Amino acid sequence: MSGKQPHPTWVVAAGLAWALGAPTGCDEHDRHAYPEPPASVAPETVTVEPRTQLLPTFPCSSKCHAARAPQPEKRLLTEFHTFRNAEFHHGDPAGWCYQCHSQENIDRLVIASGELVTFDEAYLLCGGCHGDKLRDWRLAVHGKTMGHWTGNKIRRSCTGCHNPHNPTFPHLVPEAPPVSPEHGERM
Amino acid sequence: MSVFSGLGTAAKEVVRGGRIYYAWVALLLVFISLGLVAYLGQLRNGLGVTNMRNQVAWGFYISNFTFLVGVAAAAVLLVIPAYVYNFKPIKEIAFLGELMAVTAIVMCILFVAVDVGGPGNLWHLIPFIGRPNFPVSLLTWDIVVLNGYLGINGFIFFYVLYKVSRGQKYSRILPLILLSIPWAVGIHTVTAFLYNGLVARPFWNAAILAPRFLASAFCSGPALMILVLQLVRRQFRIDIDGRALTKIAELVAYALAFNLFLLGAEAFKEFYGQSEHIAPMKYLYLGLHGHHALVPFMWTALTLNVTALMLFLVPRFRNNGKLLNVGCVFILCGVYIEKGLGLVVPGFTPDALGEIYEYVPSVTELAVSLGIWSSGALCFTLLAKFSIPVFIKAKQFTLLGEPSE
Amino acid sequence: MKNDGCTPRACPSGEPSGSAPAERGAPLLQLGRRPPDRRAILGASVAAVAGVATGSGCGNHHFDAHYKELTDEDKRRIFERIEAETRHKTGVDVKISAPQPMDGVEFAYALDLSLCNGNRRCAEACARENNLPDVPKFRYIQVLEMDRGTLDFENANAYYEHDEVPVPGKVYLPVQCQHCANPPCVKVCPVTATWREPDGLVVVDYNWCIGCRYCIAACPYFGRRFNFHEPTVRPRNINPDMGYISNRLRPVGVVEKCTFCLQRTRVGRYPACLEACPTGARKFGNLADPNGEVRIMLERKRVYVLKEELGTLPRFYYFYG
Missing domain, CATH: 3.30.70.20 (Alpha-Beta Plaits)
Incomplete structure (x- = not known):
């Protein structure tokens, strides 16, 4: 019933009253009432978009870090990851690699509890500080969801949009504007 | 059989005429052809040849339509004194009012027809074969009342003509004539509601709109009538009682005063309150964010209307034929601007998202409109030429002298 | 010209949709059903006049009934027609x-x-x-x-x-x-x-x-x-x-x-x-x-x-x- 056009009885008086009243018959669309839930809600499966396969130097352990022992002391990187020195703009300026990356296993991240998580589960790490965002992200209120609204959803992980070392969303080149009728639309 | 021969001779009158008559008809035919060519171009290329755009979706065509509904409705100002108050000088010429109503409605329908993007789909409006959204859409109401008004006035006109040609009384259709009075109010109210009902357009969504429509209609229509009557008087050499003209002028004066009062009421509400709904009003009279296209027109219209009011309020002025005519021209121009461009365009300026697109009619729109006005004038001319001799023959009028032709 | 060279299949101009008997989405104003052929003839003739007037011969859709009145068969026919028209006009195979x-x-x-x-x-x-x-x-x-x-x-x-x-x-x-x-x-x-x-x-x-x-x-x-x-x-x-x-x-x-x-x-x-x-x-x-x-x-x-x-x-x- 909801959303359908009303079917007026063909009586002039009634029609008139109706026309002057609520012509599209949306009385049932009370602004605080939601429509009836569907008979069957498709079971929802949410897949978090994996990140690991997108990282060009992964696994870190076998590509570079195997040959060198971890150096836990904080310092300016001069040999590798030098761009991180300039790029790092996240949280405490005194932050350091091993705040998030595991010293024991460079292919893993370390969360507040000390547990190790994969790069695909980076949201667990981010959520350690940004709990409100993690909560919203889990509910699909924050972050990007793709796939099918009917059930099979793909959720982009935090690091899919935010560079964890510089998480401010990057500036973008906007698409061209529509053509305003003042200029050029007249052909 | 004398009826038909009588009508036959009347029909002959249509093709007989002096040089001025032929020149006038030829001029109208040229304008109509121009309009037709322009319209064919519009059909071929789409409404893009007009200057209407998504921001200003209605323009000059609908402006003219709105103005002409007012002209049509104004016939009632002849019918009321003629039939309700039995004022004889006006009763003699009431049929010209009906003729003007018919002509105006025909023009209205043409203006709407040229405005639609798919004239081939217009049959969707017809009951039974189409799907008219009646009674929800005010546009369907407008179609019903306009066609009804056309039917009523057309019928009255030809019935009276027929009866008069046979020398019979036509009092039997008095109820129909009286029905045309509320109907005239109806067509204008419905047309006002067409705009009035749109919550998206604060400039139109004000309860004052319908009263203002009526007030301005009762200025412009009769003003046009006074001018036409004088032309008819001169061309056909018939005696139209001067009292008829001054009576109409008096009614115009009241309507004009009321119209200006309503405008003032609206201006007060907007300018005192300074809410965001002031934007269209500002656009009209002061200009908005550097856009001033309509400002000179609106001030011209206001000046014309106020001057005309001065002329019409003073009996000495309105009884002076020349000043009366000047006043009528002022009112016509004033109301044409105010109710044409000044009503339709600011409804869209700024548009629903605040964008300002300055609309001015394109050459195509002007040409098509000229064509429609000319076809209206032609329709009036031919029907007047056809009918007036019948009335003269029936001794409805006293002739001023021998026809010059 | 947008209409020239229409294949006969692309323009079944003799098929006014009025022949659609089904009436699923109830129209707001239903003054009783009339014999479909009458409606078809009326609609078609009006549309034909309009079609001539607008210079749009077979490319027009003035015969089509309202979407809510289309039967599955009507839809199939109209969709095929539009697909053919689009293919003809743009060279692209589309699916409606x-x-x-x-x-x-x-x-x-x-x-x-x-x-x-x-x-x-x-x-x-x-x-x-x-x-x-x-x-x-x-x-x-x-x-x-x-x-x-x-x-x-x-x-x-x-x-x-x-x-x-x-x-x-x-x-x-x-x-x-x-x-x-x-x-x-x-x-x-x-x-x-x-x-x-x-x-x-x-x-x-x-x-x-x-x-x-x-x-x-x-x-x-x-x-x-x-x-x-x-x-x-x-x-x-x-x-x-x-x-x-x-x-x-x-x-x-x-x-x-x-x-x-x-x-x-x-x-x-x-x-x-x-x-x-x-x-x-x-x-x-x-x-x-x-x-x-x-x-x-x-x-x-x-x-x-x-x-x-x-x-x-x-x-x-x-x-x-």
Whole structure:
């Protein structure tokens, strides 16, 4: 019933009253009432978009870090990851690699509890500080969801949009504007 | 059989005429052809040849339509004194009012027809074969009342003509004539509601709109009538009682005063309150964010209307034929601007998202409109030429002298 | 000329849709059914006259019945005709479909204004998905740029051009059809060429629209566009997956609008604008589903709708996440 056009009885008086009243018959669309839930809600499966396969130097352990022992002391990187020195703009300026990356296993991240998580589960790490965002992200209120609204959803992980070392969303080149009728639309 | 021969001779009158008559008809035919060519171009290329755009979706065509509904409705100002108050000088010429109503409605329908993007789909409006959204859409109401008004006035006109040609009384259709009075109010109210009902357009969504429509209609229509009557008087050499003209002028004066009062009421509400709904009003009279296209027109219209009011309020002025005519021209121009461009365009300026697109009619729109006005004038001319001799023959009028032709 | 060389199959001009006996979507005004042939003849003759008048011979669709009156057979025939016409005109093989609303679904949209940075990817993806004309270039989604601290349409700018966005001191508000539950545009249409579907999508029957633009006047959100010019889509830009009441190629002289990508959303996919949004500001789902994204957002966030005071009950919610 909801959303359908009303079917007026063909009586002039009634029609008139109706026309002057609520012509599209949306009385049932009370602004605080939601429509009836569907008979069957498709079971929802949410897949978090994996990140690991997108990282060009992964696994870190076998590509570079195997040959060198971890150096836990904080310092300016001069040999590798030098761009991180300039790029790092996240949280405490005194932050350091091993705040998030595991010293024991460079292919893993370390969360507040000390547990190790994969790069695909980076949201667990981010959520350690940004709990409100993690909560919203889990509910699909924050972050990007793709796939099918009917059930099979793909959720982009935090690091899919935010560079964890510089998480401010990057500036973008906007698409061209529509053509305003003042200029050029007249052909 | 004398009826038909009588009508036959009347029909002959249509093709007989002096040089001025032929020149006038030829001029109208040229304008109509121009309009037709322009319209064919519009059909071929789409409404893009007009200057209407998504921001200003209605323009000059609908402006003219709105103005002409007012002209049509104004016939009632002849019918009321003629039939309700039995004022004889006006009763003699009431049929010209009906003729003007018919002509105006025909023009209205043409203006709407040229405005639609798919004239081939217009049959969707017809009951039974189409799907008219009646009674929800005010546009369907407008179609019903306009066609009804056309039917009523057309019928009255030809019935009276027929009866008069046979020398019979036509009092039997008095109820129909009286029905045309509320109907005239109806067509204008419905047309006002067409705009009035749109919550998206604060400039139109004000309860004052319908009263203002009526007030301005009762200025412009009769003003046009006074001018036409004088032309008819001169061309056909018939005696139209001067009292008829001054009576109409008096009614115009009241309507004009009321119209200006309503405008003032609206201006007060907007300018005192300074809410965001002031934007269209500002656009009209002061200009908005550097856009001033309509400002000179609106001030011209206001000046014309106020001057005309001065002329019409003073009996000495309105009884002076020349000043009366000047006043009528002022009112016509004033109301044409105010109710044409000044009503339709600011409804869209700024548009629903605040964008300002300055609309001015394109050459195509002007040409098509000229064509429609000319076809209206032609329709009036031919029907007047056809009918007036019948009335003269029936001794409805006293002739001023021998026809010059 | 757009009509020359129509194959006979492409223009079954002798097949007025009036022969459609079925009447599923009940029309607002039903003055009894009449013999279909009479209607067909009338409709066809009127349309024939009009067709001659408009110079559009077989390319016109003036015979087609209203979408709600089409039988499956009518649809098959009309879809095939449009497919053939499109192939002839553009050389592109397209597929016309008419996915039906699902039970228990009412679509709603939500947009996180704290995330939108005005990059217009949504408007661009929408244009491609929905076969918006390359010329003239208009968009269903108007992204308004406003000064921070205001929400003032009158001083907004939809035509901004910057090297990069967001510009400091500016905020962005994308506006498209709000798919109102009480749509003022539907009310005013004189021929019921636009209506609200059971799943809440406000759609237009392009073959039925007469192009009076009353709906554009009635829309408080600039949600509708009229084809003032013959819309031209470059063949390489054509999206061949077309919905009859959504993204198929539109004729000149009719009104069109956002349909929440009906051809996608009714088969479970997300609208193109949502998928294109790089910031994840756009949310879409079933309002009737208590676990749907939009419902959760509604329950957890402070939302607002545009011009709520107009009583249009938009199904497009803005929020700050």
